[in-house]
Amino acid sequence: MAESIGKGVFLSGSVVYFTLRVGLDPKQVGLGLSAAGMSAFISSVLFGVIADRVGARRLLVMLFAALAVGFGLYALVDNAFHFFALVVVVGFIEYGTGPTNGALVGNLVPAEERVKLKAMMRSVFNIGFSIGIGVAAVAALSQRLLVLIPLTTAALMASAALLVTRLPDTPSRPVPVGFKRFAAVRDPRFLSVVGVSTVLASHVTVILVTMPLWALNRTSLPHFLIPLLLIFNTVFVILFQVRASRGADTVDGAGRLARRSGYWLAGGCAVIAVTALNDDIVLVSVAIVAAVLILSVAEVMQAASGWGLAFGLAPEHAQGEYLGAFDLHVITQNIIGPAMLSGLVIAFGFWGWLGIAVAALVASALIVPVARRGEVTLARATASATSP
Template identity: 75%
Template sequence: MSNLATLSARIVPTDPLRRKLIAIRLAESIGKGIFLSGSIVYFTLHVGLTARQVGLGLSAAGMSGLISSVTFGMIADRVGPRRLLTIIFLALAVGFGSYSLVDSSAAFFIVVMCVGFVEYGTSPTNSALIGTLVPANERVRLKALMRSVFNIGFSVGIGVAAVAALSRNLLVVIPLTTAALMVVAAMLVTRLPEGEPKPVPVGFRRFAAVRDRGFLRVIGVSAVLASHITLVLVTLPLWALTHTPVPHSVVPLLLIFNTVFVILFQVRASKGADTVAGASRLARRSGIWLAGGCLVVAVTALDDNVVLLTGALIAAMLIMSVAEVMQSASAWGLGFGLAPEHAQGEYLGAFELSVITQNIAGPALLSGIVVAYGFWGWTAIAAVVLTAAAAVVPVTRRRAALVPAGVS
């Protein structure tokens, strides 16, 4: 009980504003945990879609993020992030609720792409809101707190979805409960202050973030370092299942281990990432850790001892989890630190492309490499990650020395 109390005290801020922001994140994460973990079961058993149709729809929804992330960030800068975030959550409530009415593949594709487009606007708008309400030196730590809370809420959502999946009659609870939680999140957003608008300098151009070549280079390097997303959630579990003799029950345990690790250590890992220089150094360290994790997995291709392989996979997940919390914190520090105060939404939306690109290209690319080439595939991934780790500090330093794009 004392450990739970300590964790609760670490995650729940005493400041009312930050508590409200945490509550919004909790409502959102439970809803997304319910839907993402139960969506395959819902669409295949309740709606009657094939697994291929569901996969194509979700991939199409992910592609929409390439446009919506920057677009919503720009809108947040113009109309105010609080107002836009309220609209986004209400739109998501309608979208998730509409899934309960879907009865064909055509309707599914329409709804899933609309929901995906709006959903990818949540992160940059939320980050822009934090940028207007929270001092610069506290933003990264708050994002770390919110990520720990997200993992907790997501885990709760998985439990709710598991209960709903026990009966076909309960499956409709999955989209409807998610929709209700989006309404709760919207209501909580309306209780936040508006935040002070930042004056836009004369000469600032639209789409400045995607014109900013130095900023795009930082995004590109960060996309490589963010490959832990795919490696932890897809590639490592797939490798363990198909290329090692370890019991299949080990795989979900690895993912549970990762989730708990993030909850416990994400805030601690954010220390020092509240400056651009500190964030870039942390990003470099994250790449070194991630490459190390890849090399540990590579070793599992050379032996078939179940005990040793199980230990190696656990060690690899631990190392990759360290890389994950470091890289996440560094990404927030770089995003906030390099974004002009008057264009937080647009620049943070552009920085989100590093994650979106990884979500779209990562699973097929990285899993294909390790499945085809085994030991050398993992070694090649480690080499690419180390190259990105070596590049991130000088690339960031050059961008930080420039006048923000669009300012004459």
């Protein structure tokens, strides 16, 4: 909750803070935030490996403490050079908290309860993030109050670090003979699961970027409905994420759930495609609302299936490394998805939406077999490493 409120405050208010208080150009802010996102390709896996070696709880305390310092330093930034340097460092550290947090869950929670706990944590995260947006909105009311955006986030990250110290500590698991560091990113079968999951995670881009851009530029949907639809999506995740995680605590169950999420994703895109054929305001409004509902179902299913696949395909001694590598499917979608999918539908309209739907169906057909092959590879590697 502390982390999510802090991220809600900063992510929703950072553009306002850097442009109005620091005086940066919007393009400079966008470039800096993009550079921070690119650092995730390295930090997600790297910090996962470190978590397995030094202990997830210890590393998570250090990361939150470092973030508290980093966000606090934003209050002193007064030029573009300092902004670029700090935003990349903070982004690099921030993207390491995900796999480290997951490794801590893997160390403290029995295998059959990990996916359910992650679902509960995501619901809590959405609640906290929403609260953070409200705090940022209050801070944006006055030029003087804008400095509260980084300072509030810094204080909440420090609180998160203190809270993590209250959790039990577990020793790092010994690495069996035969396993190598960075094995996750060198395993083609595991990476194939990550690749297919990247396509199934397209709901992230569609809900947050592609659908709003399409609705604003190519439909008669009243503009005030768009933020309301995003609020509806957030509430839906809060209410149904835990329920959607049922059955995803095994690789096979998670694979089947991922397959169903692809069907829902394809259905949502097909419904939006209808709005390219008829611009009647009533039809467009009904179709967009229905599509957001369908895509929200796809979102909670795919998120739960992703946790099940990540935990299920990760060796017990390398939870952080494999979880960090699996996070690349969301990181990749966040970086290349907005430009690719939005460009596709804006350029090709109806056929662009159908193209996304077809890609989702292809990914649905592939996810179960590639997940099973990844599970077989893990079983063989484990047997080989532990045999005399």
